[in-house]
Amino acid sequence: MINTTDQARALSTSHRLHASMRDRLHLFVVARIAAALLGGYAFTWGFTAFGITGLVALGGDFHEAETALMLIAFLVYLPLFLWAFVATSLFRVWAVLGGGALVMTAVAWGLQQVLLS
Amino acid sequence: MFANFRLAMTWLHTWFGLVLGFILMAAFFFGALSVFDREIDRWAIPETRFAPQHMPSFDAVLKPVYEKLKPHPDDMVATQKRVIGDLPHPDTLTISSLYAYTTHRDPVLTIGAEFDIPNELKDAADEHAHVHGWATIDPRSGEFLSDDKLKIGSNWFYPMHYRLNWSWMLVGYWLVGLAGFIMLVALVTGVIIHRKIFREFFTFRPWKRTQRSALDLHNLTGVVAFPFHFFFAFTGLVIFASWLYFPVGDTLLRPLHKQHEVVEAQRTGLPNEPAGVPAPLASVDAMILEAKRRWAARDMPGEVGLLFINHLGDINGYVSLYRAGSDQVALVGQAIHFKASTGEVLREEPPPSVVGSINEFLTGLHLQHFEHWLLRWLYVLGGLLGCVCIATGFIFFVEKRKRKHAESGSQGSRIVDALAVTTVTGMLIATIGMLVVNRVLPADLVGKGDWEKLAFWGFWLLALLHALWRSAPVAMAARNPAWAEQCRVLAALAFLAVATNWLTTGDHLLKTVFIDTYWPVAGLDLSLLVGALIAAWAGGRLACKSTSFPGMKQEGEAYE
Structure with missing residues (x-):
């Protein structure tokens, strides 16, 4: 009798444990998908903006530069997307992707101001 | 995990x-x-089951067709939402630019035009004060094909391929x-x-x-x-990248893009804006003949695939003729541009750069x-x-x-x-x-x-x-x-x-x-x-x- 109650209690604890683990799993997955899709997209956006202004600053033609970066964009996005799922630290993923996006977008904007003046 | x-x-x-x-x-x-x-x-x-046709005579066939072309009711509705005040009656609007397009597989000809509108736009960043008209014609007679007949291949299955026919x-x-x-x-x-x-x-x-x-x-x-x-x-993905997926050139880098376009217009001699001075249109058929002569001289004889006229009726107007690329993978037009009022050649487009060639080859191979x-x-x-x-x-x-x-x-x-x-x-x-x-x-x-x-x-x-x-x-x-x-x-x-x-x-x-x-x-x-x-x-x-x-x-x- 005591045994079965213990077992039942143990089972219900393990169920609760499983449920909380499942929730954490879902959260993990959602966080990774967000980092991969949005973070990767933002980084690639910054990269193309930075690349175009950089090439124009070096004397390139605007449309040439744009075409070149559009050809590279998805080849940059793809490994970043995969990396977001295998990196050990989600924080590092966001630091690199989000930070990179901000820095490159800001530099692109600054370079544009210089080029226009 | x-x-x-x-x-x-x-x-x-x-x-x-x-x-x-x-x-x-x-x-x-x-x-x-x-x-x-x-x-x-x-x-x-x-009724369109006949052989593919070349671009017809502009002066004899297309000119009267464009005179009959009106803004499309669908685009009148869509444009009305973007502008302040009521749009004028579609019959009163005049064409500012037009195109005609055909390929080696098309018996019928797709045509379209932009009509200027006097209305102010609701969005200050919106620079498109136009309403569009489009139609399909029989190039042998200039007759319009009924809009009720859906081109199931090119206007339904093809857009299913890249936008699921879901434009919202x-x-x-x-x-x-x-x-x-x-x-x-x-x-x-x-x-x-x-x-x-x-x-x-x-x-x-x-x-x-x-x-x-x-x-x-x-x-x-x-x-x-x-x-x-x-x-x-x-x-x-690359085909839509600069327009939709990574439109940096139209957003963050818009000022740089604009500046480039102004410089580019000076360099190529193709005016970016109309002058506001009316001018007649010279014979486009003569321009087509000249374009074909020039393509043949470059050892690539061909037909006109795309005809484009910008600033129609203005002294700054020009006619662009693109070669139909049925004999090459890359989507290059070898365009030749003419002054619309005189028919003189403004510019013959040089071969594309390395980056341009790669892009045109890749997208050309996709679009086939x-x-x-x-x-x-x-x-x-x-x-x-x-x-x-x-x-x-x-x-x-x-x-x-x-x-x-x-x-x-x-x-x-x-x-x-x-x-x-x-x-x-x-x-x-x-x-x-x-x-x-x-x-x-x-x-x-x-x-x-x-x-x-x-x-x-x-x-x-x-x-x-x-x-x-x-x-x-x-x-x-x-x-x-x-x-x-x-x-x-x-x-x-x-x-x-x-x-x-x-x-x-x-x-x-x-x-x-x-x-x-x-x-x-x-x-x-x-x-x-x-x-x-x-x-x-x-x-x-x-x-x-x-x-x-x-x-x-x-x-x-x-x-x-």
Whole structure:
């Protein structure tokens, strides 16, 4: 009798444990998908903006530069997307992707101001 | 969560592949159909079943046509939402720019124009004070084709390929773009998961149980056509990248882009803006002759594919003639620009730079405007192999889980299986059902195209409901009978499409192949018949093959 109650209690604890683990799993997955899709997209956006202004600053033609970066964009996005799922630290993923996006977008904007003046 | 790198890749492949696979399936299938979009148009609009035509005389044929062209009612409605105050009556608006476009496969000519509007725009950043008009004409007579007749190939199946015919907020483009990107992800992760690529190249064991042979076929079609799949997913994304997916040049870098355009206009001598001084239009036919002479002198004689006139009626107006590129992969026009009022050459476009050449070659290879019928059929084959790869992915997903789900009472594999039925046989039923409806509806029905679109979605919805309704056996680890039933419906519809084409137009296969050969129609009829036979055979096999294998031993290799 005591045994079965213990077992039942143990089972219900393990169920609760499983449920909380499942929730954490879902959260993990959602966080990774967000980092991969949005973070990767933002980084690639910054990269193309930075690349175009950089090439124009070096004397390139605007449309040439744009075409070149559009050809590279998805080849940059793809490994970043995969990396977001295998990196050990989600924080590092966001630091690199989000930070990179901000820095490159800001530099692109600054370079544009210089080029226009 | 992921114990190791390979498990993470497997998870990505499985779940992203499953969710976006339903969209990818449509992108691949309608992409395969788009290879023959013009030919499908001929089948669906019988009065256009004549030989492809060159660009007609502008002075004699097109000039009076553009005088009759009016802003399209659809665009009047759309433009009204962007402007302050009521738009003037469409008949009072004048054309500011126009185009005419044809290819080596077009009997009919697509034309369009922008009409200036005096209204102020609601959005200050919006610089497009225009309303558009467009039409399709018979270039032999200049006669307008009825707008009620839908070009099912180029205006329905083709846009299904890249935007699912869902234009609200550009959602369709984004979904297809995401699916295309996930295709790249699935290809890379697929290679990482399987590693034994070379062996899988030669492995197909149809006699093994469904799960095993579905996986064999999934790997085989994925590996054999890997370059094809990667190329098309990648270039498809590149085609829309600068406009939609990464529009940095129209947002963050807009000022730089604008500055470039001003400088570019000075360099090329092609005015960016009208001068406001009216001027007549010189003979465009003379310009066409001169363009052809110049192309021939450069050792690439050709016809005009695209004619474009900007700032029409203004002293700054110019005429651009682009060469029809049926003899080259790259989408280069070798454009020659003329001053509209005098006909003098303003500029002959130089060969593109290295980056430009790469881009034009890649996108040209995707869009395939060049003339190469064998390659055209190989594209169809590649697209269909992609469909097989995705469909077997669905089947493998279901087969791998349905026993486990049957034991635990989960409905997961049942729902996935029903959705797979809908995207495989259901999509074909919608497509071919639409063709049957096209032949059955009276030719002069008002809004005929709208009825056909409704039939397309209606058939697809019915297929979904049928697949869900019949799906209960999957929850008990058996097969959904909807697979077999929809195959049989499909076979019947495809036969019916060929029969109704014969009955309503008199164009039976003996005529279109032998007596009065017309391959666009014969090719579609033959493809429908082959499809009907395959569907009938598959339906029979699916109905009789035993659906479960109790007691069959699990195979040695464990695949995640």
